[in-house]
Amino acid sequence: MSYTDRYNVQPLIPLPEYLFHRLFQLNCRTVFGVANYSTAKLYNAIADSGLQWIQTINQLNTSFAVDAYGRTIGISCYITSESAELGHVNGFFGSFCEYVPILQVVVLEQSHDLERLIGDVSIFHDIVDDPSEIDNCVRMLFWGKRPVYMGLRSKDTMKLVHSSSLNTSIYDKILIQNHFSQKNNIQKVIQKITSELYSSTRPLIVVDALIDRYDYNKTIQSFLTETGIPFVTTLMSKGAINESLPNFVGTFLGTMSQPIVREYMNNADCTLILGCMIENFKNSYCRFTYKSKNQILLWSDRVKIESNTIPDILLHELLPQLISSIDTTKIASSRPVAIPNMIPRVEPQPVTFLRQEYLWFKMSTWLQEGDVIISESGTSAIGLLQQKFPDNTRLISQAIWNSSGYSIGACLGVLTAYRDMGQLNDHRIILIVGDGSLQFTFQELSTILTHGFKPYIFIINNQGYTVDRTLNKEKTHLNATYFDIQPWELLKIPSLFSSREYFKRKCMSVGELNGLLSDKEFNNSEQLKIVELILPSMDVPVLLDSRDESSDDESSPQHKRIKI
CATH class of the missing domain: 3.40.50.970 (Thiamin diphosphate (ThDP)-binding fold, Pyr/PP domains)
Structure with missing residues (x-):
């Protein structure tokens, strides 16, 4: 049964309703925002598509709510007007920095300068007026795992469009133009990675946040269970993999890491960083960097092997093929890892002040x-x-x-x-x-x-x-x-x-x-x-x-x- 038949969608529907049906198909069930005159034009479309509306207190809180919703569900959306969109900027920038798929829908009453407000802080931006443009935005959002800006002119909020396109899959992957070249490059990258792993005597795997963003947690957990390779999570991916696994070393926090974690990181002769979000990071109290000599970093759109960067290698294309290609019998076995908990040096008395x-x-x-x-x-x-x-x-x-x-x-x-x-x-x-x-x-x-x-x-x-x-x-x-x-x-x-x-x-x-x-x-x-x-x-x-x-x-x- 087609989507339109299953949900009794009319042959002609308003353009915003088409958008919200697409979000519904990607498991988004709630749209956030602060109510105002411009966004009120979308409320009926939200309800008619099966989504719910949550009205927040202010725009900053809206941006934080959709960020966490996107981390949990895998996609999220808020709506705003052009006069209020700057109130979301801090959260929008944070979502971009931390690879969270947020769709910002802005109802435009006047002419609008996208570059002035968005610049380089979204992976895609467009003013839409037909279903194909909406599909393009939503696919970029889902596979890019970063914010997308969508402008919707006020005059187009009641524009009727055919709903038949909703029966085509929105999950189609975004691929680079030269797919044949990418396919060949992926095979070469896999050969290089497996060669490095097989020749290593002290391999270590770092599970970073993009594994969670692309929902590969179970796949990687099964791989780590089967291979027994020691692994760490990062400050961005804590909890992504079950920490009861015997080969879990700990959480890598850069200079704040426990000694056992630093020891494994420093002594590994092949470090495979899966779903890398950052390679170098520093704030007032922590420096986060990978220092091991033989590093292989899998980003969302590229691979770095030691000092060589290979562009246009997409994580959601590479990772499943890499996991299925690895021969676990060729990987060096490692002893179980004993992880000490951070426990008090002395058990305090009940009257002792909390520390x-x-x-x-x-x-x-x-x-x-x-x-x-x-x-x-x-x-x-x-x-x-x-x-x-x-x-x-x-x-x-x-x-x-x-x-x-x-x-x-x-x-x-x-x-x-x-x-x-x-x-x-x-x-x-x-x-x-x-x-x-x-x-x-x-x-x-x-x-x-x-x-x-x-x-x-x-x-x-x-x-x-x-x-x-x-x-x-x-x-x-x-x-x-x-x-x-x-x-x-x-x-x-x-x-x-x-x-x-x-x-x-x-x-x-x-x-x-x-x-x-x-x-x-x-x-x-x-x-x-x-x-x-x-x-x-x-x-x-x-x-x-x-x-x-x-x-x-x-x-x-x-x-x-x-x-x-």
Whole structure:
């Protein structure tokens, strides 16, 4: 049965409805945006195509929500007007940087200069007025795994088009023009990669984020299980492969990596990086780079073998052929990898104040299979990356772009995605956000509550911008007020949005945290949970802490702890 017959689609439909049917065919079930006069012209088309509409509080939060929805579902969309589109720019740029397929649909009332606003920050942009142009945009979005800009003139929102094209597959792959040349190059690349692997005595595989973006997780996991090759994930792909596999070494965090991970990375004589997102990355507290001598990097659209780059090799064309071509009997066997968890040096007493080192260790023991964690890029993400996850546990975090406040909007996107997949009751959705980041985008908690979602919300209250305090090496500046924020009554936030029935708890000591995590009411997912975790203002996860141990004193003046 054809698509139009199955869903009773009329022979002539409005142009926007054609677009939303195409998104429906790619499993997108929700469109996000802030309501205004221009976008209201699309609401009927959204409903008629079987999609739902979620109205967000502001454009920045919209961009964060669709980013997380796209990471989870594999494609996402928001609509906006030309007067409001700049409000999405930060999130749009972040999605481009981290290879997230976001479709931005802009309703154009006036003439528009695409280059002025988009430039190089989308893989494709077009003003559409017929189904073939829509199909081209959507295919570029799906296979390119980066944002696409689609302009839709206001006068075309009621234009009728034939729906018959919906019966053709939208999954057709985007190929380069010289497909014959690419096919020959792929075979040569496969021969080179397999030759390097077979001659290696200490191979290592790095699973990076594009494996997850192209949904090759199960394929790579089966390959790693069969071959036993030691492998690591990265700060962008944490949780993409089950960490219970005996050949899992750990998470490569660059200069913040555990010693065993650095040892494997430095001693490997052939490092195969699958789905590479970045090769070199540096911020204020971490340098991420691959230093091993014999490197093979598989990007989305090219392959790099040592210092030679081969262009126009698409990951979704190369990877399946490579995996099927590898003879596992020719790969050197490796001993099982023993991974030490980041555990406290001494088990603290129940009355001991909470510290980062104990908090993330204890949180990792509370996590269970299937959990989905949305985390800010500060101390919470760093602490979690150092811990071992249960199987099928996902971490959603903006590791490269690092927008403050990302996790609140992202939480809405993740909750919506799992609802749309019919799996919301099968997963615990856990939001971990710092008190500073919360103040950027807390309004979107209102949308989360409006739709009846009930996530776990952990707020790290360390009285301001802790990472920034720590990175300031001059002691005279450690107590500067520009790292402080106005204190909020954090546990009362849900009541601001007319939510009266929810679980709330404040934890300041080890005993209070342990009691919380074992509390039956807390572990009942039928109710919204909000937890405030009180931590010193200068306390950070152990691998981020570059300060001299002599200054790590709870009573020292640089450690501020909120009074309760």
